[in-house]
Amino acid sequence: MIRYDVTDAVATITLDRPDAMNSLTAEVKAALLDALRRAAADPEVRAVLLTGSGRAFCAGQDLREHADNLEAGRGLADTVRAHYNPIVELITTMAKPVVAAVNGVAAGAGASLAFACDLRVASDKAKFAMAFAGVGLAPDSGASWTLARLVGLGRATELLLLGEPLTAARALELGVVTRVVPAEDVLKTAHELAVRLAAGPTKAFAATKRAVAYAATHSLPETLAVEADLQDECVATQDHLDATRAFLVKQAPTFHGR
Incomplete structure (x- = not known):
């Protein structure tokens, strides 16, 4: 259901x-949340890698379970x-970088999970499908926010309304993914990227995530003030x-996440 492994200060959640x-x-969702909380709380973990087993990253909501819920009068x-x-x-918001290794199809909420990650390495066989409208639903799991930040409001609206799948090559062209690699290399490449981040200045990375998220919805003067506060925090770190x-x-610096 969920596999959790830690290697080289990287927690891989599969x-x-x-x-x-x-x-x-x-x-599965409850187990995934528990795994993410475990990674966030573990001081030995300095980066997280999220991926899927088999031929898909994540097809989104299990529609068989959802259909049963609808029959029982429970919605989504x-x-x-x-x-x-x-x-x-x-x-x-995790104070650690999160990398998605998109090994195959990422549809609906599965695509949303990938979009929420800080970086996305995609297999050349991966596809992203905004499948919500196809089953009469609006986007959820943050897709309306994350996708718009990745590709812009107009393009995000188009993708969400039409639901047309994005190939890995098109996703790279639009800026949805960080890089595209051959299918057999996706997990290795994503893990190498996560290891690189795990060896970096963890507290500075956390501050960067906070700054970028804040800047997306605030004015320049407000953002400048928050950047100054975050810089104060970083200046005080041992790293x-x-x-x-x-x-x-x-000399090249060695970071310890302190």
């Missing part, structure tokens, strides 16, 4: 329902509030002090 294209049941809003929203909020000393003696 959606593991390959026969169902890693679609999300209530049980409860799981959006109880599961999807806290998952996306945790990914986007900044060590990196400054290393620079003065022309």
Whole structure:
């Protein structure tokens, strides 16, 4: 259902329902949230890698479970509030970089999960499908916010209304993904990127995530003030002090996330 492994200070969280294209049941969503919380709280983890097993990254909501819920008089809003929203909020606000290794199809809420990550490495066989309108739904799991920030308001509206799949090449062209690699290299490449981030200035990365998120919805003067506050926090870190000393003696810095 969910696999959790830590190597080289990177927590790899794998959606593991390959026969169902890693679609999300209530049980899977609860386990995913628990895994993300575990990674966020572990001081030995300095970056997170999210991926799927088999031929899909994540096909989104498990529609068989959803159909049963509809028959029982239960809608989707409860799981959006109880599961999807806290998952996306945790990914986007976690004080650690989160990398998605998009190994195959990412549809609906599955695409939303990828968009919420800080960086996305996609297989050349990956596809992104904004599948919400195709089943009579509006976007959820932050897609209306994250996708608009990635590609702009007009393009995001087009993708969400038409629901036409994006190939990996087109996703790279639009800026949806960070890089595209051959399918057999996607997990290796994403892990290498996560390891690189795990060896970086963790607190500065956390401040960067906060600054970028804040700037998206605030004015320049407000953003300048928050940047100054965040810079105060970074200046006080051991990583900044060590990196400054290393620079003065022309050495590469070693960061410890402190």
